[in-house]
Amino acid sequence: MVMINVSGLDVNFPFTPYECQKVYMEHVVQALQMGSNALLESPTGTGKTLCLLCAVLAWRASFVSSLSKSDRGDRACQSLSSGLDHTGGEQGGSSLVTIKSAVDAGDINTTKTGPRIIYTSRTHSQLTQVVRELKRTKYRTKMTVLGSRSQLCIHPEVSKAPTGAQNAMCSQYVANHKCMHKNELDSRKDELVQRVVKTPVDIEDLVRIAGIRGACPYYLARNARESADLILMPYNYVVDSAARDRLDIDWNKDIVIFDEAHNLDSVCMEARSFDLTSHHREACLREIQRIENEPDRMTFGAGTGEQSQVNTELLRNFLQALEGRVKDVEIKAGTYFSGMGDAILRIFDQSSVATGKEKGVLSEVEAARQYLLNDSSLGQYAPGLTALAEALTTASDLEPEILREDFRVCVCIEPEKNDPGTLRQHFPSFNQKGNRTLSLWCMNPAISMNSILRKGVRSILMTSGTLAPLDGTEKEMGIPFQVKLENSHVVGTGQALMTCVPRGPRGVFLNSSYKNRDSEDYLAELGSSIMNFAQVVPEGILVFFSSYNILGKSVSLWRRRAIGEKESLYERLNRRKPIVLEPRDSSSFNAALELHQSNVRDRGGSILLAVCRGKTSEGLDFSDSLARGVIVVGIPYPTLNDPKVSLKRDYLERRRGKRAGSEWYVQNAFRAVNQAVGRAIRHRNDYGAILLCDQRFLDEKSRARFSSWLRPHFSAWNSFGVTQRSLVHFFRSADQAPFTLQRKRDLEERETAENKRMRSKCKVEGFLEAIQQQATVTESKESRAHQGQIKHVQDLLPMIRRELGPDKYKSFFALLRETKRVSTLRKTGKDLHHAQVRTCLRELHCLFGSSENGILILNNLLQFIPSNLKDDYRRFVTGFLLSKVSSGNTGVLGLLKATRMSLGENEYAKFRRHLGELKEIGHDSENQRVREILLGFRETLRGNIPAGQSPGANELLSEWGKYLPSSVRALYVGACSFTEARSIMVLNFAIAKGLVNSITRT
The missing domain is CATH 3.40.50.300 (P-loop containing nucleotide triphosphate hydrolases)
Incomplete structure (x- = not known):
C-alpha cells in the first residue's frame, strides 16, 4: 500500500497512482469536502472504481475521526455561523478544517457513526467487480450488498417460482413463520450480521455464508444494512421511490454514488413510468374471478360476503370503463395516440383515484391484491392487480401540474399475438379496434433525482466512462453538479x-x-x-x-x-x-x-x-x-x-x-x-x-x-x-512495444504468484482457506470442465492438446485406441490378464502429470472410459492422485480431486459441505458441531468407498488428517479410529514436515 496526499487528505492506495487517477480522487474529495454533487467521467481502464472507493472511504474515515463527542457542539455552532449552504456553494481552501465535515457534525443522526455510503451500479455483476476492487484496498468498513429474492432466495419452493411470484410467496411464508430459513436467521441474526459486515461480500458470498447455516440470505442482507457503513445495490433501488421507501433507510447526510451512470437518465424515467397492457387487464379480470369463486370472502373489503360482492363488481365496472376509454381513443393506422401527462387522470377517471380521506378504486385494488397474496388456499401471484395498483399509484402520487409538464400519455396498438381471450369474452367490441397498451411515460429524470436530494443526502456522485458532454448530462439530470471532470487515459501513444x-x-x-x-x-x-x-x-x-x-x-x-x-x-x-x-x-x-x-x-x-x-x-x-x-x-x-x-x-x-x-x-x-x-x-x-x-x-x-x-x-x-x-x-x-512486454511480464508474475499462493494454501495453516477457495471457484478458464458439464470427448481435446503438446498428444490417441481394444477383449470374454488393464490405464493417467489441468482432464475423462473399465480407471487414477498428494506435489487441491474421484459427485458434494461448514464455524476442539463434522468425514468416506478399493477410506482419512489444524488433530484421530500408535506418529510427522513417505493403513 502507498499513502498519498489528496487535497490535504491521506489516502491509502494499492500502488503509486497515475496522474489521471490522482486527478480523479482529487475531484471526489473536493465534492465530499464541499458537500456537493459531482459528475465524473474517466475512461474504462483507468481504475475509476478503485480510485472512487479509496477516496470516499479515506474521506469518511477522516470525517468520522473528527466527530469526537467533545467538539460536536462547537462544530455545529461553527457551521451555523459560517452560513455555508448544504448544496455546496463557493468555498475557499481544501483542508479538513474548512470542509463541510464541520458543518454537518451537528446534523449527523446519532444512530449513525458517520455518513453512510450508498454505492450503486446498474447490475449485480458490476457490483461484484466493485467488491473485488474493495478487497484490494486497505479499508475494511462495515458493508453489505442488497439483492432481490430471485438472486438470494434459497427456499426450495420460492426460489423455483417465477420472479414475479417470489415476493408474494416469500411474504406469505414469512408472515406465517413457515420459512425455515427466515426462522433460522431470526434465531442467530446478530451472529450472522456481524459475520457478513466485517468483510467485503458479494451476492455469491451472501448466499454461501447464510446457506451453510440454513439461514435466509435475502433477509440477512436487509438486516445487515442497519449496521453497515457501505451498502451496495443496483441503482434502481435508489431512483425508484417505492423501492427506496421499502429499504427503510435514513438517507440524511448520506453519500449516494452512481457508478456506470451513463444510463441513469433512462432508469430514472422508467422508474416513474408504467405500461398497462391488455395482458395486464386480462389478468385483473381473472384475479377478480378467482376472488368471486371463493366460498369464504370474509377477509375482503368491509368484512361481509355482500360487501365483497360489491367490491369485486366495482373493480369489474372500473376495468370495463377503463377499457372503453382506451378503446375510444382514435388512432390512425401505423400511428399512436399521445397526450399531456394529466390526461391519465381523465382516462382513469379522477374520482376513482384515492384523494384525501376518500376511498377510491386504488384502495379496492390493493385490498383485492392483498387478499390473493395472503390467502393460502389460492397461493397465487396477482400480476394483473399488481400492475394496475402500480399504475394508479404512479398517477395519484404526482401533482396534475407535474403530470402535465413532465409526463406523456400514450396509447399504442399491440401486435395481434398478444390478443387475450378474456378481453374478447368480457368486452366483445374491443377486438374491433385492436388490443391496446395504455402508457404513462416520464420525460424528465430530474423528478427522480430531486426526490433523492429531498431526502437530505450530502452528495450525489455520478461516474462513468461515457458521460460527455458533461453540460448536456447535467441539464438532462436536472440537478446541479458543482464538481465536473472529463479525465484523461492511462494509455499512451501506440496503444x-x-x-x-x-x-x-x-x-x-x-x-x-x-x-x-x-x-x-x-x-x-x-x-x-x-x-x-x-x-x-x-x-x-x-x-x-x-x-x-x-x-x-x-x-x-x-x-x-x-x-x-x-x-x-x-x-x-x-x-x-x-x-x-x-x-x-x-x-x-x-x-x-x-x-x-x-x-x-x-x-x-x-x-x-x-x-x-x-x-x-x-x-x-x-x-x-x-x-x-x-x-x-x-x-x-x-x-x-x-x-x-x-x-x-x-x-x-x-x-x-x-x-x-x-x-x-x-x-x-x-x-x-x-x-x-x-x-x-x-x-x-x-x-x-x-x-x-x-x-x-x-x-x-x-x-x-x-x-x-x-x-x-x-x-x-x-x-x-x-x-x-x-x-x-x-x-x-x-x-513488440514496451507496454506489451510489460503485460506479458505482469501475467507471468501473476501466474507465479497464484501458484505460490495456492501452494501456501496447502500448508497446515492455510488448509481451511484453501478449501474455501476451491469451493467458491465455479467459473474458470475451463468452466464447463470444472462444473462437470463436458458432454463429448471432443470438447476436451483443445484442453488436452494444450496440456500435452504435439508429441504427447499423439501418444494420447494411441493410448485411447489401446484402451478401446482392451475393453473389446474384455467384452468378448477372452482371458485378459489384469496387468494389461493396469498398464494401459496407468499410462493413460500418468501421461497428464499432476498439474491442476491434468487432474481436471483425468476427472472428466472418466465418463468416456468404457463402462467395463470404469472401476479400474477410478481406482488407478485415485491412487495416482493420492500418491502425488503424499509426495507434496499437489497438496490439498489434489486431495480434493482424489476424494471426488473416490466418492462420486453426490457424496462428494456432501463431503464439501462438511468442509465449508468447518471453515465457517472455526476449529475449536470443544465445539460439539466440530466433533459432528469430523465424524461426518469418517462416515462419508467409509460408508461410500467399497472395501478393497485402492486407495481406501482410511488412506484418504489419513491424508486429510495431515492438513487439519493442531487444535483438532487429536479429536480427528479419535473420530477416525486410528488406534495404532504408528498411525498417529505418521500424522504428526506429516504435519510437522509437510511430507508423507507412505500411506498408513489401520
Whole structure:
C-alpha cells in the first residue's frame, strides 16, 4: 500500500497512482469536502472504481475521526455561523478544517457513526467487480450488498417460482413463520450480521455464508444494512421511490454514488413510468374471478360476503370503463395516440383515484391484491392487480401540474399475438379496434433525482466512462453538479488506433443510414471489409451493429452463395475466425460469451457480432486478446418511429428550444458508440484498434462527440488499402512495444504468484482457506470442465492438446485406441490378464502429470472410459492422485480431486459441505458441531468407498488428517479410529514436515 496526499487528505492506495487517477480522487474529495454533487467521467481502464472507493472511504474515515463527542457542539455552532449552504456553494481552501465535515457534525443522526455510503451500479455483476476492487484496498468498513429474492432466495419452493411470484410467496411464508430459513436467521441474526459486515461480500458470498447455516440470505442482507457503513445495490433501488421507501433507510447526510451512470437518465424515467397492457387487464379480470369463486370472502373489503360482492363488481365496472376509454381513443393506422401527462387522470377517471380521506378504486385494488397474496388456499401471484395498483399509484402520487409538464400519455396498438381471450369474452367490441397498451411515460429524470436530494443526502456522485458532454448530462439530470471532470487515459501513444473507414475494398461507400442500410452492395462491401480486417487484426474482434435488425440482415446476405461459389462470405469469414452471434435472449448470452472466449483461447481468434446498447457493449471486460479490434457499423441513432423517442424529442423542444431535441437524439447515439468502443482498451498495458465503418464519422462534429481521450488517436484514409496497411503497422509495432512486454511480464508474475499462493494454501495453516477457495471457484478458464458439464470427448481435446503438446498428444490417441481394444477383449470374454488393464490405464493417467489441468482432464475423462473399465480407471487414477498428494506435489487441491474421484459427485458434494461448514464455524476442539463434522468425514468416506478399493477410506482419512489444524488433530484421530500408535506418529510427522513417505493403513 502507498499513502498519498489528496487535497490535504491521506489516502491509502494499492500502488503509486497515475496522474489521471490522482486527478480523479482529487475531484471526489473536493465534492465530499464541499458537500456537493459531482459528475465524473474517466475512461474504462483507468481504475475509476478503485480510485472512487479509496477516496470516499479515506474521506469518511477522516470525517468520522473528527466527530469526537467533545467538539460536536462547537462544530455545529461553527457551521451555523459560517452560513455555508448544504448544496455546496463557493468555498475557499481544501483542508479538513474548512470542509463541510464541520458543518454537518451537528446534523449527523446519532444512530449513525458517520455518513453512510450508498454505492450503486446498474447490475449485480458490476457490483461484484466493485467488491473485488474493495478487497484490494486497505479499508475494511462495515458493508453489505442488497439483492432481490430471485438472486438470494434459497427456499426450495420460492426460489423455483417465477420472479414475479417470489415476493408474494416469500411474504406469505414469512408472515406465517413457515420459512425455515427466515426462522433460522431470526434465531442467530446478530451472529450472522456481524459475520457478513466485517468483510467485503458479494451476492455469491451472501448466499454461501447464510446457506451453510440454513439461514435466509435475502433477509440477512436487509438486516445487515442497519449496521453497515457501505451498502451496495443496483441503482434502481435508489431512483425508484417505492423501492427506496421499502429499504427503510435514513438517507440524511448520506453519500449516494452512481457508478456506470451513463444510463441513469433512462432508469430514472422508467422508474416513474408504467405500461398497462391488455395482458395486464386480462389478468385483473381473472384475479377478480378467482376472488368471486371463493366460498369464504370474509377477509375482503368491509368484512361481509355482500360487501365483497360489491367490491369485486366495482373493480369489474372500473376495468370495463377503463377499457372503453382506451378503446375510444382514435388512432390512425401505423400511428399512436399521445397526450399531456394529466390526461391519465381523465382516462382513469379522477374520482376513482384515492384523494384525501376518500376511498377510491386504488384502495379496492390493493385490498383485492392483498387478499390473493395472503390467502393460502389460492397461493397465487396477482400480476394483473399488481400492475394496475402500480399504475394508479404512479398517477395519484404526482401533482396534475407535474403530470402535465413532465409526463406523456400514450396509447399504442399491440401486435395481434398478444390478443387475450378474456378481453374478447368480457368486452366483445374491443377486438374491433385492436388490443391496446395504455402508457404513462416520464420525460424528465430530474423528478427522480430531486426526490433523492429531498431526502437530505450530502452528495450525489455520478461516474462513468461515457458521460460527455458533461453540460448536456447535467441539464438532462436536472440537478446541479458543482464538481465536473472529463479525465484523461492511462494509455499512451501506440496503444490505440481509431480510424474511420469510409470505403470498402471495392471502393463502395460504407454508410448505414436509413436509406442505404438495406442495400445489398453496401452489406456485401461491409462483409468484405470485415473479412479483410480479420486477416490483419489478431485474436478477438468485436463488431457492433446499430440494431439486431441490421445485424440479422447482414448475416442473412453473407450466408448466401453466389452462383459458382463454393463458400459464402459468411463461411469464409467463419473459417478465418469463428463467428459468434450475440443472442437477443439474455439467458443465452453467457454461453455466447464463453464461446467467444474459448474460440480466442483454443482457436486463435473469434468474431463476436453484437449490437450497440446490447449486453456485449455494457460493462463487460474484453481485455487483451478478447478484443484486439472493435468495429462499429453505423451510428446507432434511436428509432425515430418509436413513440417514446418521438415524444422525448418533442418534450425537449417544447422545454428548451428546437435544437434541444436533436441534440439529445445525437448525444444518445454517440454515447452508445463511446460505450461500445470502450471495450477495446481495458488497462494500462492493453492495446487495440477501433474501426469506424461509416463515412459519416468523418464529419468534424461527429469526431468531437467521441470521448476526449480517444480524439488524439483518430485518423482517416480515403483508401481502404492504406487503412489496411496502417493496421498491419500498428499491430506489428504494438506486439513488440514496451507496454506489451510489460503485460506479458505482469501475467507471468501473476501466474507465479497464484501458484505460490495456492501452494501456501496447502500448508497446515492455510488448509481451511484453501478449501474455501476451491469451493467458491465455479467459473474458470475451463468452466464447463470444472462444473462437470463436458458432454463429448471432443470438447476436451483443445484442453488436452494444450496440456500435452504435439508429441504427447499423439501418444494420447494411441493410448485411447489401446484402451478401446482392451475393453473389446474384455467384452468378448477372452482371458485378459489384469496387468494389461493396469498398464494401459496407468499410462493413460500418468501421461497428464499432476498439474491442476491434468487432474481436471483425468476427472472428466472418466465418463468416456468404457463402462467395463470404469472401476479400474477410478481406482488407478485415485491412487495416482493420492500418491502425488503424499509426495507434496499437489497438496490439498489434489486431495480434493482424489476424494471426488473416490466418492462420486453426490457424496462428494456432501463431503464439501462438511468442509465449508468447518471453515465457517472455526476449529475449536470443544465445539460439539466440530466433533459432528469430523465424524461426518469418517462416515462419508467409509460408508461410500467399497472395501478393497485402492486407495481406501482410511488412506484418504489419513491424508486429510495431515492438513487439519493442531487444535483438532487429536479429536480427528479419535473420530477416525486410528488406534495404532504408528498411525498417529505418521500424522504428526506429516504435519510437522509437510511430507508423507507412505500411506498408513489401520
